[in-house]
Amino acid sequence: KMNIRNATPADLMNMQDCNLQCLPENYQMKYYLYHGLSWPQLSFVAENLDGEIVGYVLAKMEEDPEDQPHGHITSLAVKRNYRRLGIAQKLMDQASRAMVESFHARYVSLHVRVSNRAALQLYKKTLGFRISETEPKYYADGEDAYAMKRMLREFWDKFGPKGVDFDVKPAKAKAVEP
């Protein structure tokens, strides 16, 4: 009975708590506020019956005027004893849908440790991400990261704006919209 819903400002502190328990990459509260107040539609939480945040996705849009609009996953975590419930996939799908709907994202990107087999499995097999490049020593402890990308075509077909072309050349993406 895991509840998956859009994150509100009231959730941000509990997301921070979940992040500190699950991942070594951590952020100050202000950074969570920055996400929640810049792209409120994009972050989601998984909540159990007691109201505990057992998983979350913290997402944003990249503001790169020379590229197609695209989203980025800042952080994703699910507490280990909540696996096998499809929570990570559900969180990611909701975030991706919101990126398309509210921001017309064409793809979503993320970074993952090259050694994180479970995460790679999720992104590659379940969610359809592909590796776009390796970024050496990306993480604070020196480990390399794969930069991964997932095109959001299926989300665009279902949730994207009518009359806007999915395939646009970067840098022309903004000009095309009516």
Next chain:
Amino acid sequence: MKGLILSYMGKKDEAWELVKRGLKNNLKSWHVFGLLQRAERKYDEAMKAYKCALRFESDNMQILRDLSLLQVQMRILDGYRDTRYQLLLLRPQQKASWIGYAMSFHLLGDYDGTLAILKEYCKTQKPSSQYDYEHSELLLYMVSVMLEAGQQQAALDFLNEHDANIMDRTYTKEVRARLCSELGRLSESETVMRELISVNPENRAYYAQLEELLKPSGPVERMAIYADLRKTHPRAAMPRRLPLDFLTGDEFVKELDNYLRQSFHKGVPQLFRLVEGLYDQPGKADVALRLVEGYRSSLADCGRFGESDPASSAEPPSTLVWVWYYLAQHYSKLGRPAEALRVIDLAIEHTPTLTELYSLKGQIYKDAGDMSCEYLKEAQSLDTADRYVNSVCARYLIQAGRMEEAEQFLGRFTREGTIAGEHLADMQCMWYLTECAASYKRLGQYGQALKKCHEVERHFNEMVEDQFDFHSYCLRKMTLRAYVSMLRLEDKLKAHPYYFTAARLAIDTYLMLHRRPLDALADDSERQKAEQEQAARLAARKAHNKEHDADSDANAFKEEALDPEKLARTDKPLDQAVTFLRPLLNLCPDSVEAQCLGFDVYRARQRPLLMLRCLLKAKSIDASHPWLHACLVRFLAMTADQQGAMAAMEPPVRALIVQHLPSLFGSASVAPKAFNDAFLAKSAGNFVNTCWGLRLKYELEGSTSQSACLAALTAALSAGSAAGIERQLEACSNAYIELRSGDLFGTVDADNLNRLRTQLHDLFPYAREFFSPTDAAAAAAAVVKIQPQVLNGETSNNGDE
């Protein structure tokens, strides 16, 4: 100006010198003065300074803007509105001027004003394209204001009118569904709700709203809704789980059977927790047990869920492991650790590499009172890359009082070169700070406990400070709904459970220190040791900061470092307690515990009227709470003290107290002993309440009542085995600990203590608190041998994706 620049370089004293000189020579430096005050969080001073500056330059945009930010930060909303008006007059061509002005009306609750201003603004705007996120957010903000104002039809019309420009379709649908429902357009609302479920079939609220619309007449009709939804959303989890809540009888058994089989087959560690909520409903726990025990024997016999079920195919070996895992949790919850351990051991023998099994075994021991943590450590060693398992292990160690070991574990995931605890404190890690505070308090290290509580407090204060930059940011970004939501959250930030936990620990500690202040560190070597440790930590921190944060914000607001020794030896413990108490009283109106805490603090401060206020409020929340009863008894004892406490009161105060006695106690003259005895009589069978009652009995009657209290406690424990006392380990532990320390029935002789200990040991054979000294020594010395299976030089997690 030089002063301002110097202040940003961290040279505060020089900065202040220069600014003050500047003020003497040039009265226009008030603005700078204000900025410096604000940087030091002296908000009132800063406001005065800005207002001074405005007297000389009433049209200075920058000063007005700075003033407006401070006003909204401090929630001086009338002032905010006035300042925003001035800004609008000065720069009507700027979008933020209009938005800010409108926002100021919204915050004051003037919805019509807000909407009028925004509509006026919209007239002058033509969005650059059909899809403009900022414009969309503005439109939805206006809708949200209409909703707050109860203008439902207007909101719906507005949504329809501007539909083409709105981008957040999900929020739009949610609002539309709600409005249609409120305006009586039920089938339209239903259509939209079903669309929302299609977008996110795991949102629990959507189902509740759908049911409210359809108003099914009973379980059969309810089930029909979900059966339908399961067809359209076959992979969704909610429609499969929700019916278990309302189904009964054979229907329930059938549904639960399906649900369990699917989940066991998949291998869902949380399955027990997902089903556990049903155990409160009569009979459902038994159904679950029957089914699961059935699977267990069938799987063990023929590898299938049902022996007589030829259609079901053979289950993989992991299924049986998850069935055992479930049963272990089930038995542990029912207070039967021996059975739970037997089952989990079967699972471990079968699949020795599965991390969850060791975590659960450790938890079973912990719930049974054995905090040796060996199994948690084992679980952690099987999955060293996972921080969550590490966090759980560290949490257990902290709860067991093994602080240094916990630090070692935590250090595996904190930044290199830092002290794990310090790093976690810097990162605002609430779970860590609150667990440590609780543990240090149990260990009697009050200074350390208080330090952690104050660190939590500081983090909350910092989060209140964090909002400052967003006052201007959100007006530019137009994420106004989120902004207002954030403001309202910040207004009651300290209502958060973590703050409550820290505040409660701090208040209890300060009350203890008030009653029994610590002696000055008589022993010189102890003081030296404490000072050395503190110095070492500060030096390590400085060195680290130098290395890693060379460019750290020198202008950052720096607070005095927290010194455990100073905190524990404060000469104003009650003042400190009140600082922690106030937010609880203001922000947690539904908490009876907050009121009882308030009572305890005001009792220590001898403020009868404030005590009375807490009692009245607590009674209105939960009249049967045992802590409230304790407060009432102590209050009554005070009123019975005619020569002492009552005589010391001012006559009007005394009169008010007497006036309220009937509403609190049923009559104007109740003896405390009689009141408490009545409570005790009513509490038979309720161990927690009985403990409270006996504690108060001893308080009222003194040492002559000790044997009666001990006898009653013994009797409660014997009777308790009929009333589910095996699930009350925490209450029993607390009682025993206080008995031993003399805080419950005074000094109890060794024979009586031993007798009770033995009785408790029989009830809770695994709980180390009740071990005899010889058993405890043996247990501590015993090395627990766990044999992890290392396959091919690499541990593997069976049952992983």
